[in-house]
Amino acid sequence: MRDINIENYDLSVKIKEENDIVIARQMVKNMVRKMGFTLSDVTKISTAVSELARNIYRYAGEGYILLRGKQEKDGKNVGVEIVAYDRGPGIEDLDSALRDGYTTTRNSFGLGLPGVRRLMDSFSIESERGSGTIVIVSKKRRAF
Amino acid sequence: MKYCERNSGLSTVPVQIELDDSTVGALQNQILSEIQSESIDGIIIDVSMVDVIDSYISYVLSETARMARLMGCHTVMCGIKPSVALTMAQMGLRLTGIHYAQDLDHAIKILERIVGVGKQGA
Ligand SMILES: Nc1ncnc2c1ncn2[C@@H]1O[C@H](COP(=O)(O)OP(=O)(O)OP(=O)(O)O)[C@@H](O)[C@H]1O
Numbered sequence: 163m164r165d166i167n168i169e170n171y172d173l174s175v176k177i178k179e180e181n182d183i184v185i186a187r188q189m190v191k192n193m194v195r196k197m198g199f200t201l202s203d204v205t206k207i208s209t210a211v212s213e214l215a216r217n218i219y220r221y222a223g224e225g226y227i228l229l230r231g232k233q234e235k236d237g238k239n240v241g242v243e244i245v246a247y248d249r250g251p252g253i254e255d256l257d258s259a260l261r262d263g264y265t266t267t268r269n270s271f272g273l274g275l276p277g278v279r280r281l282m283d284s285f286s287i288e289s290e291r292g293s294g295t296i297v298i299v300s301k302k303r304r305a306f
Numbered sequence: 307m308k309y310c311e312r313n314s315g316l317s318t319v320p321v322q323i324e325l326d327d328s329t330v331g332a333l334q335n336q337i338l339s340e341i342q343s344e345s346i347d348g349i350i351i352d353v354s355m356v357d358v359i360d361s362y363i364s365y366v367l368s369e370t371a372r373m374a375r376l377m378g379c380h381t382v383m384c385g386i387k388p389s390v391a392l393t394m395a396q397m398g399l400r401l402t403g404i405h406y407a408q409d410l411d412h413a414i415k416i417l418e419r420i421v422g423v424g425k426q427g428a
C-alpha cells in the first residue's frame with residue numbers, strides 16, 4: 163500500500179465518530195464551493211465524501227478524508243483530489259465491492275463505492291487485507 | 307370518551323439541512339410512531355432544505371416508506387433540489403415505495419388522489 167502524507171493536503175478531516183461524517187462533508191462542501199465548482203458538482207462531491215467517510219466509520223473504525231486542489235502551471239486550481247484513507251481490515255473482494263448492490267452489512271443498498279465512481283471523474287482504490295484501504299477520486303472544475 | 311374520527315390524516319415532516327445518521331434514524335422513529343398514534347394515512351417528507359442525500363439516507367427513507375405502507379400509510383417526498391436529484395440519479399439510487407412531488411401543494415394533491423386524505427367532508 164502506498165504511503166499517504168497528510169501534510170501534502172489542504173484539508174484533512176479525521177473520521178472517528180459518526181458525527182465526523184457530517185463534518186467531513188460540510189468542510190469539503192465549503193472548500194469546493196470556494197474553489198468555484200458548480201452547485202451540481204459541489205453536491206456530487208459532497209455526496210461522494212459522505213459515502214467514503216461512512217465506509218471508513220463503518221468498516222475501519224477510523225481514518226482520514228483528505229483534499230487538495232490540483233494546480234495548473236499558471237497556479238489556478240483546475241480540479242480537486244480527495245483521498246479516503248484508513249488502516250482498517252481492508253476489502254476482501256474488491257471486484258465485488260465495486261458492483262452495484264454488493265454489501266456486507268444489513269440495511270444498505272450497496273451503492274456507495276459504485277456510486278462514488280460514477281459521480282467523480284477519476285476513481286482508484288487500493289486495499290490490502292489487514293493493512294487498510296485507500297480510495298483516491300478527483301473531479302475537474304467545469305464552467306457549467 | 308370520544309371517538310377519534312378519521313379525517314384528513316395527513317402529516318408533514320420538514321427535514322433539517324444536515325441529515326446525519328442518528329437524525330435520520332430518529333426521523334424514522336418519529337414518523338412511524340406518529341402514524342400509529344394519530345391514525346395518519348399520508349406522510350409528506352419535505353426535503354427542500356436538504357443538500358445531500360446519500361445511499362444510507364436513501365435507504366432509511368425508503369425503508370420508512372415501506373414500513374409506513376404496512377401500517378396503511380402512503381409517503382410522498384417533496385421539494386427535492388435539482389442538484390440532489392441529479393446526484394441520486396447518477397449514483398443509481400432508487401427509492402422504492404415512495405411518491406415524489408414538486409412541492410407541498412403537489413404532494414397534497416397526490417395524497418388526495420391516492421387515499422382521499424385532506425378532503426374535508428368528502
Ligand atoms: N474502508 C473500507 N474498509 C473495509 N471494507 C470496506 C470499506 N469500504 C467498503 N468496504 C466493503 O465494501 C462493501 C461495499 O461498499 P459500498 O460503500 O459500496 O456499500 P455499503 O457500504 O455496503 O452500502 P451503502 O454504501 O450503499 O450504504 C462494504 O459492504 C464493505 O464490505
Ligand SMILES: [Mg+2]
Pocket residue numbers: 213216217273274275
Ligand atoms: Mg458504503
